[in-house]
Amino acid sequence: xxxxxxxxxxxxxxxxxxxxxxxxxxxxxxxxxxxxxxxxxxxxxxxxxxxxxxxxxxxxxxxxxxxxxxxxxxxxxxxxxxxxxxxxxxxxxxxxxxxxxxxxxxxxxxxxxxxxxxxxxxxxxxxxxxxxxxxxxxx
Numbered sequence: 497x498x499x500x501x502x503x504x505x506x507x508x509x510x511x512x513x514x515x516x517x518x519x520x521x522x523x524x525x526x527x528x529x530x531x532x533x534x535x536x537x538x539x540x541x542x543x544x545x546x547x548x549x550x551x552x553x554x555x556x557x558x559x560x561x562x563x564x565x566x567x568x569x570x571x572x573x574x575x576x577x578x579x580x581x582x583x584x585x586x587x588x589x590x591x592x593x594x595x596x597x598x599x600x601x602x603x604x605x606x607x608x609x610x611x612x613x614x615x616x617x618x619x620x621x622x623x624x625x626x627x628x629x630x631x632x633x634x635x
Contacts, residue, residue, distance in 0.1 A: 502530065502631050503608040504539045504572065505618035506600075509547035513563055514555060519619045522633075526617055529633055537572045540607050542600045544574065575607045584610075588625060597623050 511523035530537055544567055552560035567574070577585070585602040592602070601623060608616055609626035616622055617631040 499612075499614050500533060500535045501611075501613040501615070502535050502537055503604065503613045503616045504537055504543065505604060505616060505620065506543040506546035506550065507619040508617045509539075509543070509563070510550045510554075511619060513547075513551055513559065522619075525633060526631070538575055538608070538611065538613055539567075539572055540575045540577070540604060542603060546600065575611060577603055577607060581606050581610065592623065592625075594623055 507519075508523050508526060511517040511519040512527060514520060517523070529535075544564070548560050548564055551563050581603065584606045585599060588602040588606060589597055589599060601620075602625070604616065605623070605625040605628055608614075608628055614627070615629050615631040622628065622630045
């Protein structure tokens with residue numbers, strides 16, 4: 497791993513919190529690795545909102561509240577888009593070959609690219625944008 501910066505998507509947060517999620521073990525391993533290697537972790541407010549909504553609807557409102565408390569008290573850097581970032585995300589969506597690219601995914605890619613974060617930890621398909629790659633644990 498050349499950079500110790502990793503962007504965390506909502507899917508990894510949900511998998512970490514939900515013990516019944518098929519990727520729960522892998523999400524736990526991600527965070528153990530991040531702590532061991534002293535990685536700089538980033539996310540954006542949309543990823544937090546999506547994870548909170550999923551936890552609230554699929555598990556429980558009280559656990560969703562504890563998730564938010566952990567995010568606020570933790571050391572994950574939360575990125576907020578500027579107007580330019582939002583315009584770049586919309587432009588990325590409009591010019592993308594994929595009709596399945598969502599605004600949330602485009603914004604995540606723009607924020608990661610503009611903050612020199614080369615890898616995104618996600619369990620969803622990562623559209624090939626800005627040279628970003630999916631985070632994988634080293635073997």
